[in-house]
Amino acid sequence: MVIDSMGPHAATGQVLVNCSVFDGTGDSSLSDQAIWIRSDGTVALVGDRQDVMDAAGANPEPTTVVDLAGGYVMPGLINMHVHLGLALPGAMSASLDRDNPAALALQMAGNARRTLLAGVTTARLVGETDYTDFTLRRAIRAGTVPGPRLFTAGHALCCTGGHGHDSDGLEADGADGFRRATREQLRAGADLIKVCVSGGLAGEHEAIETPQLTDDELSAVVTTAHDWRRTVTAHAGPADVIERVLALGVDGIEHGYQLTPEVAAEMARRGTWYVPTITVSRCREFFEEHQVPAWMMERALGAGPRHWESLQHAITAGVRIVLGSDMPPDAPFDGTTATVREMEFMAEAGMTPGDVLRAATSRAAEWLGVSGQIGTLTPGAVGDLLVLDADPAADVSALRTMHAVVQGGRAVRDDRGHWAKGRTA
Known part of the structure; x- marks a missing residue:
């Protein structure tokens, strides 16, 4: 089954920076990561901040940089x-x-x-x-x-x-x-x-x-x-x-x-x-x-x-x-x-x-039956993600600190205003 990324998407691509990432597949979160989400709401790349910024910058699509202020990111x-x-x-x-x-x-x-x-x-x-x-x-x-x-x-x-x-x-x-x-x-x-x-x-x-x-x-x-x-x-x-x-x-x-x-x-x-x-x-x-x-x-x-x-x-x-x-x-x-x-x-x-x-x-x-399409933060997956203050891979109670929800690359909840403060790359 092939799924779409749901409803309206963000107007531009996004690079989420200053975050640690649990990608939904391993046992731990990786620090100093960045996530590039295309304007169609799918994940293009997750990895080292500079590598992701360079890859997004080489793409002609307009991109917004969103600083997550040290937050922990995991799949929705x-x-x-x-x-x-x-x-x-x-x-x-x-x-x-x-x-x-x-x-x-x-x-x-x-x-x-x-x-x-x-x-x-x-x-x-x-x-x-x-x-x-x-x-x-x-x-x-x-x-x-x-x-x-x-x-x-x-x-x-x-x-x-x-x-x-x-x-x-x-x-x-x-x-x-x-x-x-x-x-x-x-x-x-x-x-x-x-x-x-x-x-x-x-x-x-x-x-x-x-x-x-x-x-x-x-x-x-x-x-x-x-x-x-x-x-x-x-x-x-x-x-x-x-x-x-x-x-x-x-x-x-x-x-x-x-x-x-x-x-x-x-x-x-x-x-x-x-x-x-x-x-x-x-x-x-x-x-x-x-x-x-x-x-x-x-x-x-x-x-x-x-x-x-x-x-x-x-x-x-x-x-x-x-x-x-x-x-x-x-x-x-x-x-x-x-x-x-x-x-x-x-x-x-x-x-x-x-x-x-x-x-x-x-x-x-x-x-x-949709492995790789949802439930992970890996290239090709839909950009569904949560932002937390603590590491869920260390303690699942970290989910009590959730303050942002993104579905298909679009922030549907942004308690701290991270997306409102985004800047053009």
Whole structure:
């Protein structure tokens, strides 16, 4: 898949100087670097300041020099588990009129803008309502509204009464029913397929352990999606269900609340991707603020210890882990955003800073099938980047010091006015 650099670009090329760079691929940041971004929003060169200035100067394109005052630069974040129309049971659902397409579209557009300003320049949507996500994706690509680059599954697929049936799920039954539901998402333009194979945290009449699809139903989804060269990711909690769906060929697991060492090892052997979304079982303040019902809070927080063990099993086994918050990416959480707190939890569970940063950048891009195009600061990649005060490769909590966000070479957040002070080379 070839992607563009999103919406309007900067009027001229840019050379960002006086910075250190984590490029999304290694384990450390390099000091005294410069980044040349072409006017089309793509990275031309990253390296020693004088070498980059010389190369940019030899190009006839007008160039603006932006002094980042010693900041640390890294690729924009890729959040792989996002619901821009999220409405948990309780006050959130009561405040959202899902029967009003305009209201839903405006909420999703507002959430998209806040997500971008929080440093998430690309998001993977894994369940939205009434195909509004596809309209929003087109609007963001056209530059009509600001937001992250979107990869979307359309509706999540579930059985009748299954997980998500009362929110973003599309109900189906039987192999033919799920085959049709999959094709409906593909017809709308889905980049991937999301299927709910067990219960979860937000379904009142289910348990995390409740299996919800038969083998022939899931096989119909996987076969159809793979025929169309789309990946399939599964909302799945219990180990026995995950073990069964791995054998049926799913490409990724969302949540995995109850992984065992044996199932984690099988995921690693198969190269299955894992999005732990560890924040969703550790966010009491968020639940209280949004007045979720007691049954959901009890279930979610009660799942926390076992969920944490699952993440650690996956780390030990060498499972391919990527970042996903499930909570709104920009939601205030423990003094930062849900996205950054998810990364901190991943580090606390045992991942190295480099592993966490790659999970949020280049590894996520790999799963999306766009390696080298996003998630790195290397020649040819889109110029999506963040500017921080501290080194994220030393401690991912450095992301709490973020003060600039650039998407496709265009500064969409510039707290310090670095781009306003830019000078012509």
